[in-house]
Amino acid sequence: MNPVELILRKRNGLPLLREEMQAFVSAYLNDAIPEYQMAAMLMAIFFRDMTPEEVQALTGVYIESGERISFPADWLTVDKHSTGGVGDKLSLLVAPLAAACGCRVPMISGRGLGHTGGTLYKLESVPGFRTGFSSADFKRLVEDVGMAIVAQSERLVPADKRIYALRDVTGTVESLPLITASIMSKKIAEGAANLIIDLKVGAGAFMKDMPTAQRLAGLLIAAGEAFGQRVGVVYSNMNAPLGDWVGNAVEVREAIRFLYGHVTSGDQFELTRLLWRDMLGLCGKSAEATDERFEALLRGEALEVFRRFVAAQGGDARVVDNPNLLTAAPIEIPIPAPDNGWVQAIDSQGIGYALIDVGAGRRRLDDALDYAAGAHLPHKIGAEVRRGDLLGRLYCSHRAKGEAAAQRIAGCYKLSSEKVVPQPVVLGRLNRWC
């Protein structure tokens, strides 16, 4: 295998064979192919794209680079994966909701990516909570609790781990084939037989438009099915932050309140219910997935699973009894509306980056994280505000940084002098199983 020849083949628009990708990736992992040749290959893939067959082959190559977890065939294993949004704490909701119905949810999750929050950062705001487990312990957690949310171990899909880090620093993140192989290799290797993908679309998502999202959905489903996984996609709106809170501790607090049944409508409620319904549907439990059952679950059953989950992973379960233990950062900065009007557009990506500036996320691995930093941002597109009303409130630990971030967030809201129609949170479904 001549690496330059393979780079040239892809660069010139010819497809790569499975064994060629296998050889290229293995040589890279063994340091026989240097970073710069992989970087050139990734950029060539960005421009030349891949056929669905190539994407499936690459996914397989990724999977085979590490260990593959498996669960007993009679377990109803199902995972939910989000392509990343702002205020997206839905993993903390759907996992206990599905587990409370007898599904088992083996979830390997990530830290923040770009402007989006990461489920692991959120959970790590709970004192004592651990996300690093061996595969054996991960399986035991899923068996005992019905769910687990852990970090990717070094041994699971090491190819993705290393190539993802390189993509991040070479401007090759936004490639649908590479995104597909990255997501699906982990989701297949983690052993879930069923998978619902919450494919975010809009200003606050990585996918800005439906045609791109639909192409990605097709690639994700085909890759999953090539490895025997049943995959359904929900397209959801990411033109506004999801729910009312964005941050880490404040999102966990909001999730716990949700599981107490304090929320009965809104974008987060609707999307959570649909994702839960489809997770059950993939597991052959459509009959159980009624609205009534959903509401019943929020009268204690799901919360109980969540409590056991927090405790099993070393977290302080008192936060479940008293979510106010998860306090927001001490400095509160109001974000007033500059004018009368209706919210016409929200730059959720800008909000995400503003919150990173106060420590709610990281730009680099060595940036300090402030788990208590966050914002209360309840307004959605179509909401009416008057000059001086609060668009929201920012919570932080350093006033100067907070003032700047609050100003940046205020600038993310575009107001219209004419009434604006609210947007639906669910944009569509692609699911041939339920």
Next chain:
Amino acid sequence: MNPVELILRKRNGLPLLREEMQAFVSAYLNDAIPEYQMAAMLMAIFFRDMTPEEVQALTGVYIESGERISFPADWLTVDKHSTGGVGDKLSLLVAPLAAACGCRVPMISGRGLGHTGGTLYKLESVPGFRTGFSSADFKRLVEDVGMAIVAQSERLVPADKRIYALRDVTGTVESLPLITASIMSKKIAEGAANLIIDLKVGAGAFMKDMPTAQRLAGLLIAAGEAFGQRVGVVYSNMNAPLGDWVGNAVEVREAIRFLYGHVTSGDQFELTRLLWRDMLGLCGKSAEATDERFEALLRGEALEVFRRFVAAQGGDARVVDNPNLLTAAPIEIPIPAPDNGWVQAIDSQGIGYALIDVGAGRRRLDDALDYAAGAHLPHKIGAEVRRGDLLGRLYCSHRAKGEAAAQRIAGCYKLSSEKVVPQPVVLGRLNRWC
């Protein structure tokens, strides 16, 4: 300067500013930007191309990475650059021919590139010949002899030296903006006020078609003129090896015989005369550049310059008196025509690679070079051959490798049963100076 942001800008089709390229290239040369980010940038440039302004800016950034040689303004300095062909020994001809007319030819040349031969490899087949000189010695050679052909020093355009090596291993060689910056930075930094580019087009060239060649010509000329250099382009046919011989020692031998006046027609004769005419034209000596003067130069004047040039650079000048001292390799393998017919097409690139297999060139820097290996291949497109006639002869030092190469060369000739029209060697000129 954030390197990823600049990669993304170029990847997304936005032009880069001069100071951004300056910062990116300097950081790369200082090892503050790793190879993989430069590799990603190069591949993004390959796909997104560059505006002429960007190309000129990049050329400037390259030049400023090292020293710039200058000659007295009243010297008629002129160089000739070939974009690379098979059998192309014209530097050895036009340099002494122009120098014999009072021009000064400061030529910094290369070793072989891909399937094409390199002038330095050819010259190094002369016992004792040296190509490594300091800038001061280079200038002295040009002053004393009227010409010099040397290797690029470490101090001349180090940016190109390093980036070229990276392009070579990342599949990013064939990018017109990168080719332009690479060629022109060296040609401007070496100090020649005038430059004729022999832009090869065809199966044996890097440019396979005229539209690509014309775009490159425009970029080369604009880059030169941005730095005060007068540039003319000659488009020449590279669908057949140039002249009768391909190799190293055998090409020098052919060049010396040419300078003795043994050749009076043919592709090599015509192209050499045109390049010489345009070199003189750029120097304001059009009146002198007649066919009669050209033929007169081949009665001893040019050969005398060549003799002094070889001696001044440490070479054994006896080869000039007796070119047969430059012997071909001992094993001669005939290459018979498989059929009657007319030569319709010649895969000159394939011939170049076949000769590399017998040591006439290198694939890797540590490959052994056999200066005496080569081939006599006098047939051009349109030539009539009969079954059993020789297409040519291969000369090598290892019979088994030679047999394989000879077979490969035979396969590079496509014969037609119908008469084929010969092709002109000169395809056009782009020159606003003469």
